[in-house]
Amino acid sequence: MQKNFKLVLDTFSEVYDQLKPWMDDFFWDFSKHLTDGKLIPGAVYLIGRQQFTLNSKKIIELVTENTIKVIFSNPSEGSETQYNHCKQLGISELVKQKKILVITGGNIPIEYAAMQYESFLPKILDYKENIAAIQKYNEQYNINRPYKFLFLNGRVREHRKYLLAELAPELETALWSNLDAKNGPINLLDKHYEIDKAIVDIETKDQLFVKTQLFKKCGWGEIYLKAEPYNDTYFSLISETVFVYPYSFRTEKIWKPIAIGHPWIAASSYGFYKDIRNLGFHVIDESFDLIEDNHDRLKRIVTVVKDLCQQDLAKFLKECYNVCKYNQQHLEELRPKVRNEFPDRFFQFIDQYKFNE
Numbered sequence: 294m295q296k297n298f299k300l301v302l303d304t305f306s307e308v309y310d311q312l313k314p315w316m317d318d319f320f321w322d323f324s325k326h327l328t329d330g331k332l333i334p335g336a337v338y339l340i341g342r343q344q345f346t347l348n349s350k351k352i353i354e355l356v357t358e359n360t361i362k363v364i365f366s367n368p369s370e371g372s373e374t375q376y377n378h379c380k381q382l383g384i385s386e387l388v389k390q391k392k393i394l395v396i397t398g399g400n401i402p403i404e405y406a407a408m409q410y411e412s413f414l415p416k417i418l419d420y421k422e423n424i425a426a427i428q429k430y431n432e433q434y435n436i437n438r439p440y441k442f443l444f445l446n447g448r449v450r451e452h453r454k455y456l457l458a459e460l461a462p463e464l465e466t467a468l469w470s471n472l473d474a475k476n477g478p479i480n481l482l483d484k485h486y487e488i489d490k491a492i493v494d495i496e497t498k499d500q501l502f503v504k505t506q507l508f509k510k511c512g513w514g515e516i517y518l519k520a521e522p523y524n525d526t527y528f529s530l531i532s533e534t535v536f537v538y539p540y541s542f543r544t545e546k547i548w549k550p551i552a553i554g555h556p557w558i559a560a561s562s563y564g565f566y567k568d569i570r571n572l573g574f575h576v577i578d579e580s581f582d583l584i585e586d587n588h589d590r591l592k593r594i595v596t597v598v599k600d601l602c603q604q605d606l607a608k609f610l611k612e613c614y615n616v617c618k619y620n621q622q623h624l625e626e627l628r629p630k631v632r633n634e635f636p637d638r639f640f641q642f643i644d645q646y647k648f649n650e
Contacts, residue, residue: 296640298362298649299336306341306366307412308396311635323348337362337648339396342370342378349382356392362648364394368412371399372535372542372562379405391646396639399535399542400568408642410635411572415628417548422488422517427621429520430553436607440468442598443526443555445482445546447504447515449475452536452560452591459595460530463602467530468522472504479503486522488514516545523555527606528613530598533561537587541568554621556613558601560594563587573623575616 299317302309309319318333320326323344338361345352345365355361365384367375375397379385387393388405395407417423444460444467446453457464457477471480479497487493490511497503508514523529529550535542541562547569550557556577559565566582581593601609643649 296643296649298643299333301333301336301338303339303341303344303366305343306339307368308339308366308410308635308639311632312339312639315636320344324351327351332361334360335362337364337643339364339366342367345382349384353383353387356387364396364648366396368396368398368410371397371409372401372540373538374534374542375399375407376401376405376538391648394642394646394648398544400540402540406646408638410638411543411631413543413545414548414572414624415631416516417518417545417552418625418628420517423552426518426520426523427553430523430555433520433524435524436610438525438527438606438610440526441466441602441606442528442530443467443522443550444469444530444532446471446476446532447473448502449473450532450534450536452587453532455591456530456532456560456595460598463599466602468526472502472507474501481507482522486519486525488517488519490514490517518549518553520553523550523553526555527610528556528558528601531557531559531561533559533565535562536560536591537562539563541565543569548624551617551620551624554617556610556617558594558598560591563590573627574620577613577616 296315300315301318301320302312302316304319304321318331323340326332340352340363352363356363367378370378379388384393388395391406395405396410397407398410398412400409401407446457454476457471468482468486469480470482471477479500481493481497484493491507491514492509495503495506531546533546534544539562541564547559558578563585564582566576566579569576578597581590581597584590584593
């Protein structure tokens, strides 16, 4: 792959490994990079969220003076969160003017100069713990399960709060968690169902948010799979990060049940299922996906879950088996493709916005 510009990479950016073969220089501390006199005028700098946040004023100054070209690399965030990060960093207008480009994990308004990268999709199979959980799930696969569905909830979101309230009777026969008191009562999974690295014996009384304590020993605890909660439930109810914002963002929440082969229902933004299908995955019930009114879509999701809980779930599980297996295999096949195609897409992205001129 040829390029006619200098490329300088932030080693902590999430796409560093994919672009490393084409870099001309790197840094892990942008401020030190400047004070050491290593700035390369005219170069394209790819800067991750941490270094961008710490050095935003200087970066904006360098871009405004046309000293360097900058790409804000933030593929772990997308949609509404990415949009808000651009506002908070004071770069929204520069992104709209194509003076700063953005790598994002989800879709954002078309006027933003952004490249969407499906960063969560390949990550789910990066962890040996997850590979072991998938194998265990397959080995212990059974039709008769003690709980109806798995429903995990972290930080407060209005759609999560609504689902927890409206599905309260159904939660009595579900495996569910809520880590934020603003969603409703704090509820932790039993130790048997929580990931091994989690600290489950924490005091929840009068606590507002317990995720930090729960996953204190494992950092990003949400990425890990454990076979038991999936083996003991018939389907997953996924409350994705984004619901009301009309731009899709697929996080580890959706890839976890797909990776392990579990049927799922996703509460997410308008068109979420359509975007999943466009990636080549099969879906089971998308009757609510194109309901534009957010409240009506949410109400329909509640109805679908309640109706499903009244059905013969063992029969439902059998009917979903081939779809789940197909999606599981497709994820494995798509994973290397997403990463391998990234450099080509990245350089096309730069050419598209004439960022190398």
